Amino acid sequence: MLSSDSEPSCPFCEIAEGRASADRVYETPEVLAFLPLAPATTGHTLVIPKRHVTDLWHADSGSLMPTMAASLVVAQALKKAFSPDGLNLINSAGSAATQTVFHLHIHLVPRWDDDQMAEFWPKTAPWSASKRASTAEVIRKNITDCGLRS
Structure with a gap:
């Protein structure tokens, strides 16, 4: 059954509502964790709010806090189950x-020293102190102006 908080064509809403199958690993009334169809590594898991939220910029604390709490639970289970050397927590x-997929999701990607994942941080030169300071000031001003919606 389609919820009023879902998008009919969203594949993650379909999974959350049981209209599409997925290998579920953790679930609460607010969130769902499941394996992606093409995992990057063993244990790669997606954590989503069940309510449709397009992305992090459209999230509020009511959807984000349970999603992050579930991410912590799943991360601990991944550590216990697979003993990875590290873990990436990725949101795009x-x-x-x-x-x-334009439904907020967190990738939990277990990492091993010899895995086949490519490095994704570009090699860049350090910024000057003045550029870092001016960038930090712009961010601070906008944090004060925005605030988190609840």
């Missing part, structure tokens, strides 16, 4: 950030 907001 917008197509420029490689978001392809």
Whole structure:
């Protein structure tokens, strides 16, 4: 049954509502964790709010806090189950950030020293102190102006 908080054509809403199958690993009334169809590594898991939220910029604390709490639970289970050397917690907001499913989701990607994942941080030169300071000031001003919606 389609919820009023879902998008009919959203594949993650379909999974959350049971209209599409997925390998579920954790669930609460607010969130769902399941394996992606093409995992990057063993244990790669997606955590989503059941309510449709397009991306991080459209989230409020009511959807984000349970999603992050579930991410912590799943991360601990991944550590216990697979003993990885590390873990990436990845969220993409917008197509420029490689978001392809426009329903907020957190990737938990267990990592091993010898895995086949490519490095994704570009090699860049350190910024000058003045550039860092001016960037930090712009961010601080906008944090004060925005505030978190609840």
